[in-house]
Amino acid sequence: MATYDLVVRGGLVVDGTGAAPFEADVGVRDGRIAALGRLTGGGTEEIDASGHLVTPGFVDVHTHYDGQAVWDHHLAPSSWHGVTTAVMGNCGVGFAPCRPDDREKLIELMEGVEDIPGPVMHEGLRWEWESFPDYLATLDRNPRDIDVCALLPHAAVRVNVMGERAIRLEPATARDVAQMRAIAADAARAGAFGFSTSRTTSHKSLRGDYTPTLRALEAELTGIAQGLTEGGGGFMEVVSEWTQPDPANEFAMLRRIAEQSGRPVLFSLGQRHTQADYWRELLAASRAAVADGVPIRPVVPPRAIGTLFGLTGSQNPFSGTPSYKAIAHLPLAERVAALRDPDMRRRILGEDPAKESTFPLFNRLSYAQMYRFGTPPNYTPREEDSIARIAAREGRTAPEVAYDILLEQDGHAFIYAPILNYGTYDLSISEAMLDDRNTIMGLGDGGAHVGFILDAGFTTWLLAYWGKQRGRFPMPDLIRRLTSDTARAVGLHDRGVVAVGMRADLNVIDWDRIGFGSPYVVHDLPAGGKRLLQKASGYAATIVAGAITYREGEATGALPGRLVRRPTAAGLH
Numbered sequence: 382m383a384t385y386d387l388v389v390r391g392g393l394v395v396d397g398t399g400a401a402p403f404e405a406d407v408g409v410r411d412g413r414i415a416a417l418g419r420l421t422g423g424g425t426e427e428i429d430a431s432g433h434l435v436t437p438g439f440v441d442v443h444t445h446y447d448g449q450a451v452w453d454h455h456l457a458p459s460s461w462h463g464v465t466t467a468v469m470g471n472c473g474v475g476f477a478p479c480r481p482d483d484r485e486k487l488i489e490l491m492e493g494v495e496d497i498p499g500p501v502m503h504e505g506l507r508w509e510w511e512s513f514p515d516y517l518a519t520l521d522r523n524p525r526d527i528d529v530c531a532l533l534p535h536a537a538v539r540v541n542v543m544g545e546r547a548i549r550l551e552p553a554t555a556r557d558v559a560q561m562r563a564i565a566a567d568a569a570r571a572g573a574f575g576f577s578t579s580r581t582t583s584h585k586s587l588r589g590d591y592t593p594t595l596r597a598l599e600a601e602l603t604g605i606a607q608g609l610t611e612g613g614g615g616f617m618e619v620v621s622e623w624t625q626p627d628p629a630n631e632f633a634m635l636r637r638i639a640e641q642s643g644r645p646v647l648f649s650l651g652q653r654h655t656q657a658d659y660w661r662e663l664l665a666a667s668r669a670a671v672a673d674g675v676p677i678r679p680v681v682p683p684r685a686i687g688t689l690f691g692l693t694g695s696q697n698p699f700s701g702t703p704s705y706k707a708i709a710h711l712p713l714a715e716r717v718a719a720l721r722d723p724d725m726r727r728r729i730l731g732e733d734p735a736k737e738s739t740f741p742l743f744n745r746l747s748y749a750q751m752y753r754f755g756t757p758p759n760y761t762p763r764e765e766d767s768i769a770r771i772a773a774r775e776g777r778t779a780p781e782v783a784y785d786i787l788l789e790q791d792g793h794a795f796i797y798a799p800i801l802n803y804g805t806y807d808l809s810i811s812e813a814m815l816d817d818r819n820t821i822m823g824l825g826d827g828g829a830h831v832g833f834i835l836d837a838g839f840t841t842w843l844l845a846y847w848g849k850q851r852g853r854f855p856m857p858d859l860i861r862r863l864t865s866d867t868a869r870a871v872g873l874h875d876r877g878v879v880a881v882g883m884r885a886d887l888n889v890i891d892w893d894r895i896g897f898g899s900p901y902v903v904h905d906l907p908a909g910g911k912r913l914l915q916k917a918s919g920y921a922a923t924i925v926a927g928a929i930t931y932r933e934g935e936a937t938g939a940l941p942g943r944l945v946r947r948p949t950a951a952g953l954h
Contacts, residue, residue: 384422385410387927389889392430396879397437397864399857407435409885412926412941417881426929428922430889434856437864437877438465438886438925439840442647442821443618443680445495445829446529447475451519452505452907454940455526458837459827461934462897462917463863465886465925466528466945467827468871472620473579473594475534476506477516478541478564484508486540486548486586490593493586494579495829496695498910505907513564514571517944525942526930528886530871532618533568535578535594535605547593553601561601562608569612572946574871575644576605577618580625583742596625599634606642615947616645616871628659632666632677639675647870649824650679651686651801652810654750660814668819678870680823681814683843684760685799688742688833690751690783692716692792693902694913695832698751698783701738704728717792720784730780740833745800748772748779753786754795756899760842762797764806795900812853815862821870822862831912835900841917845896856892872947885927888920895919 385408393402394417408416408424416422444467446456459467469475474494479487488506492499510516513533520529539547542560553561565576584592602617609615617638623631639646648667652660663679670677690697692713699705708719719725735743748769752762764770768786772779786796802810814820827837840863848859868877876884898916906912916934923931928941 383425384408385415385420385424386426387885387924387929388420388422388424388427389430389435389887389924390420390427392433392435392889394879395434395436395857395860397861397877399861402434402857407879407887409924409927412885414879414881414883414885417879428889428929430921432891433921434888434890434892435879436860436888436890437879438888438923439463439863440466440468440867440871440873440877441823441825441827441840442468442867442871443471443649443823443825444469444827444837445471445474445497446827447531448491448497448502448505449828450525450529451507451523454524455936456529456828456942458835458914459825460526460923460930461920462838462841463888463890463920463923464527464827464840465888465923466530466868466873466876468530468532468574469828470532470534471577471618472584473535473577473592474584475532475537477510477513477534477537479537480511480541481508483540487537489587490536493588494584494592495826496832496834497829498831498906498908499587500908501906501910503908513568513573517571517573517946520944524940526936526940527925527942528945529942530574530873530945530947531572533565533573533576535576535597536592538564538576538605539593539597548590550591550593550596552596552598558601558604562604562611565605565608566612569609569615569947572944573615574947575609575615575617578602580619580621580631582622583745584620587739599638603638603641606638606644609644610642613948614872616647619646619648621648623656623659623663628662629666632663636670636675636677639670639677645676645678645870647678647680647821650681650814650820651824652804653801654804657804660810664814664817664819668817671819678819678821679814680821682802682811682824682836683815683822683839683847684808684811685803686801686824686834686836687760687797687799687803689754689835689900689913690787690796690798690833691794692787693911694795695911696740697787698746698780698796699729699734700740701734701736701743702729702732703737704732706737713792717788720788726784730778730784742800746798748783750800750803751783751796751798754797756790758899759797761808768796815847815854821867823867831906831910833913835913835915838897838915838917841895841897849892849895873945885924887924889922889924891919891921893919
């Protein structure tokens with residue numbers, strides 16, 4: 382009779398703490414790590430990990446699988462990239478609480494902010510809930526390939542309490558705040574890991590309305606955070622432009638909220654090219670806060686956050702022109718043929734691409750920061766390779782160069798447009814952010830921006846680029862950043878470390894092969910919706926709760942993943 386359900390044998394254990402690797406077998410029983418060392422007992426199933434790393438499963442703190450977790454069993458692409466636990470509901474958007482009359486508002490907001498097509502959500506969401514606890518119950522009934530943790534989205538709460546007043550960005554009354562506080566307390570008691578909010582003008586609904594949370598006052602945010610405390614705990618997740626009125630005052634407000642409520646704060650941090658240096662100020666402010674015992678930490682990307690423009694995706698530089706809109710519905714081959722017609726080319730290049738654009742980030746784009754993506758994908762283009770520079774060298778206009786790139790590879794080519802962390806035309810900003818031990822690696826946005834951003838593979842990128850290719854950061858520390866650091870930051874204390882008694886979420890990694898492929902488009906969402914995907918290489922096996930979910934990137938059919946409910950203050954956390 383087997384001693385263990387699973388034995389991962391002979392691997393080099395990188396335990397997630399940052400400590401030096403060591404050779405050991407890992408014995409798993411009942412979804413937990415039962416033994417670690419040279420094991421004589423056998424397993425019902427065994428993995429030969431000799432020559433491979435054995436790490437904890439990765440914990441991704443910033444995803445948007447709120448819809449996909451309802452309709453899908455496989456939370457790809459994150460689950461392809463070593464992620465075994467994902468925190469969703471970030472940026473203040475989500476689907477609960479929600480009255481039937483408000484469903485369209487939340488769908489329009491999610492479509493505008495996170496680029497998840499409305500028809501996909503209309504078909505995929507079953508709307509078996511109105512309250513946030515009921516939404517969690519729905520998530521609980523759907524098995525998946527990874528675990529999910531849910532945040533209470535501020536926009537949904539605000540619309541639920543204030544209706545159209547929330548859409549009009551009116552300030553909440555004391556009575557409104559009391560209701561939101563109660564909703565937050567109920568959500569925390571039901572297992573929410575915290576609440577999220579957005580304070581950026583980049584977040585708009587499909588109709589062009591700003592996110593309802595944009596101008597929420599300090600009293601409102603404090604009230605919701607205090608509701609979490611009353612319900613047992615959780616953290617506050619924030620995305621902001623840091624311009625109301627400036628970074629110092631915005632950060633000071635978040636610090637006051639954290640101090641008054643006792644709730645930790647995680648905030649998204651990236652370098653906007655029009656605000657070149659404020660990120661340094663925010664890094665310093667967060668370090669000072671943590672040193673004073675106030676947990677406020679930035680979540681940063683390991684490379685530039687960039688959009689992918691292409692004829693197969695949801696956006697390209699000419700999507701807003703009337704002539705392109707007239708052919709946008711055509712199959713790719715027919716669109717390519719139409720775009721190659723000289724008359725069509727002349728018309729599109731002569732039209733205003735901004736006039737009818739529905740792309741919320743359009744005004745932040747510049748041909749000086751657009752590049753041919755290429756195959757294999759190039760995430761580190763040089764300044765001289767920008768479309769603007771190519772056009773200047775060749776005596777053409779930048780739109781002409783962009784137009785021709787879109788037609789390469791029979792219309793499958795992409796243009797890469799970094800919008801954050803590439804103001805210096807290199808990865809020095811991301812490198813500096815990662816060099817700060819107070820930062821948290823994240824912002825991959827798995828499940829969102831399905832047609833024009835594909836950063837859910839940030840976990841693989843961190844290892845392949847900063848670890849294997851550049852050797853800039855020690856491999857054990859990179860694993861720590863993906864496991865124990867992210868897990869502890871959100872209140873998960875039963876995973877993120879390879880140790881006896883911990884949850885058996887593991888990756889078996891072939892370090893020599895760790896890498897990623899080129900993005901591609903599939904139509905596998907509800908209602909035939911399309912999305913960008915990117916495969917990973919080097920993951921020999923991924924294990925969730927002791928069950929092997931993937932072998933060499935291929936799903937095994939095991940679905941051990943469930944909703945994780947955050948225990949209250951009286952619980953294990």
